Amino acid sequence: MRKLMLGNEAFARGLYEAGCRVVSSYPGTPSTEITEEVAKYDEVYAEWSPNEKVALEVALGASIAGARSFCGMKHVGLNVAADPLYTASYSGVNAGLVIAVADDQGMHSSQNEQDSRHHAIASKVPMIEPSDSSECKDFVKLAFEISENFDTPVIVRMSTRVAHSQSIVCTEERQELELKEYIKTPQKYVMMPAYAKGRHVFVEERTNKLTEYAETSPLNRVEISENAEFGVITNGAAYQYTKEALGDKASVLKLGMVNPLPVKLIQDFASKYEKIYVIEELDGIIEQHCRNIGVNNVQGKEIFGYIGEIPQSVIAEKLLCEKKESVSLDENIPVRPPVMCAGCPHRGLFYCLKKLGVTVSGDIGCYTLGAAAPLNAMDTTICMGASISALHGFNKARGAEAEHRSVAVIGDSTFMHSGMTGLVNIAYNNSNSTVIILDNSITGMTGHQQNPTTGKNLKGDPAAAVNLEELCKAIGIKRVRVVDPYKLSETEKAIKEELSADEASVIISRRPCALLKYVKHNPPFAVDNDKCVGCKACMKLGCPAISIKDKKAVIDHTQCVGCGICQEQCKFNAIG
C-alpha cells in the first residue's frame, strides 16, 4: 500500500516488517515517534525506559536472548547510552540489534548540535543513514541483516528533517521470525579482559569486512549525470537538498552507509571529475576520509561550514551563484519564541522563583522556558539531570550563603532519567541544597510520554508508579513536601521555608500538564474593565492568554483554562 509517512513512522514500519520483537527507548525529539508508532503493532513488545542507557541494555539483552530488538534515542541520548554501546560493539549480537540516533541539525529542539557519527566511529559500530521515509523503512530492514551477518549492533542515523518529513512509502508484510536459539557463550557475552581481548581482534576484523561491504552495498549509490561539470559526495537530508539545488548539473555519490566509509568507491567516483564537493551537515567526516585515502580534489567545510543545515538555497548560492528573488515588509516583525502554555503549572512556580530572586539550576524539558522573558528565572541548563548535581557543586563552591538562595528545578521524567543519582549525591555528600521536582505527571516537551511516575506504561496500560515522596525520603532527604503551583502564596512560602532550613530538602510542585486530556479546566476568566487599573501585575506571569489593550488587561477566552494564578496576582479583584 502506498502511504504518506513520517520518517519516524516509516522507521517503525520497517521494525515491524523486519520481525522486530522487543523495543526499549527513551523519548527525545526528533526520535520519539519511532517508538510511539511501533508500539501500535501488537506483535512488538515496546516500552519507555527511564533513560537511554537502560533502554539500550534492555534491547541488547533481548538480542542476546534471540529476539530482533531496537532502541531509539536522540543524539544526546547516545551519550547516556555510550557505555553499553561501546561494549555491545565487542559482544556483538545474537538476533539483530538496531539503534536509532536522531541528530538535530539546526538545533530545532536540542541543547547542542553534536554529530553522532563520531560515536559510530569511536565504538566501531556500523552506521547507516536514510534520506527519506521510504529509505527509513528499507534501511531498517537491511540494518537487521547487517547486524546478524556481521555480528554487530547497527546504528541508523536519523536527522530532524528525515524524521519529521512525510514522504511516500510502500508497505509490505511482516516477516515473522522465530526466536533464535540462546547458547551460553561467555567468550562473547562476558566482557572481562580475557574474553574482551579476543573480541577486540574480532571487532577490527569486522571493520575490515564492513569496509569491503561498503564498496558494493546497495546503501551507497552513484548517480551519474551526462551534463555534470563536477561531482558531489553527500549523505542523509543533504542528498535531497543537493538534488533539489543542482538537478543534473552534478553527478552524485550518495552514501547511505556512513561508517565505515568505502575507499575504492570514493576514489573511483572522485577520479571522474576535476572538482568534488562534499556536502555533509555538521562535521567534515566524509571530507576528512577523502583526504585520508588520497582523494585531494575535494572541498566541503571551507564552503559550507560546520553549523546547522545545508538547505538547497545555500548549495545553489555557493556552487551556482544563484539566488531566489524575495520581498519583505519594511516593518519590525516581533519574534514569537515558544512559551509556557496558558495554564502551565510551571508558570506559578517560576513566578515565585523570580520574585524571590534565587539562583536556579535548570534542566531539560518544557520548564527550560522558565529562562525566557518575562520570568527569566533560570541560571543554567546543561543536560538531563545536571540541575541537581550542578546545584550541589555550586553550593559546595560558594558555601552556606549560596545554599540559602539557590534551587534546582527538574521535571518528573528527567528526575527519573538521571536526576535521582544527583539527589543521592546531595544526601550522601551533605549539601544543604533545595531541589524542586516539577511533577506534571507526564513527559511534556516530547509530546506526552508516560514515565515511571505516571502509573501507566507506553501502551497506556496500568503500571507501577514510583512514589516520589517516598523515593526522596529513602534516598536520605528528610524534608520532603508537596505544593500546588496554582497556589502562588503557598508555593512561595514553601520555597522560603526550605531555603532557610539547615538541611537538604525536596519540594514536589505537583499539578498535571494543562494539555493532558483528562485534566478538567475551569471556565475562562475575564477582566472587569471597571476594576482593572492597568497596573500590569498580571503581565508579569508571562501568560500567553493575557495582553493589554487600551491600557487594560484582556484575557483571550480561547486560550485561558482558568488556572487562576492571575486572579491571585490581581490586587484589585478585576479578574473573575
Place this chain on the structure above:
Amino acid sequence: METKSIMIVGVGGQGSLLASRIIGNVLLSQGYDVKVSEVHGMSQRGGSVVTYVKYGEKVYSPIVEKGEADIVISFEMLETARCLPYLKKGGKMITSVQQIDPMPVITGVAEYPENLVEKLKTAGADVTAVDALSLAEQAGTSKASNVVLMGVLASKMDFPEEVWQNALEQCVPPKFLELNKKAFALGRSNI
C-alpha cells in the same frame, strides 16, 4: 511538472499538523510525489510553527525556502507577515485575520504592527484574508479554523470536491467529522 510548494504557518497549537495532513492526503490521491515537513518539540509550545508541503513529479528537498512558496496558508496575521519573504513572485497568501500577541508584545518590548493585510498587498502579495476564527466558531468550535482555511485553499486549487471530502474523512476523527465538514464548507463558500 515543476515542483509546487505550500507553506502552512501559525502559532504552536493552532492545528497546522492536521492541515498539512489533509493537503498531503489530497495530493497523494492525485498521484503526485509528495513531501510534508513538520516541526515537533519545543517550537510547538506557542512559538512560530511552519509546515512545508511540496508536490510534483519528483520532490527532493522537503523544505521551502525564501522566494519558493507558491501558496502560503497562515493562521495568524503576524506569522503571515513574517512569511512574506518565502512567497514566490506571483504566489498567493491565504490568511486568517486572527491576531495572537507574541511574548515580546505581551511584555511590552515590541508592538504588534497594524494594517498588515494592506501592507502585504502594497508589497505586491496576492492576499486573501478571512475571519477563519469566527467561521470556525460558527461551525461549532474555535479549533476548526485550520479546516476553514482548507476550505479557502480548496477554492483556489483545481481538485474535485470529493477528493477534499475523502481527505477530511481520512484525517479527522469520526466524532469531529461533521463539524469539520461544516467548517470546510464555510471556508470554501466564503470567497
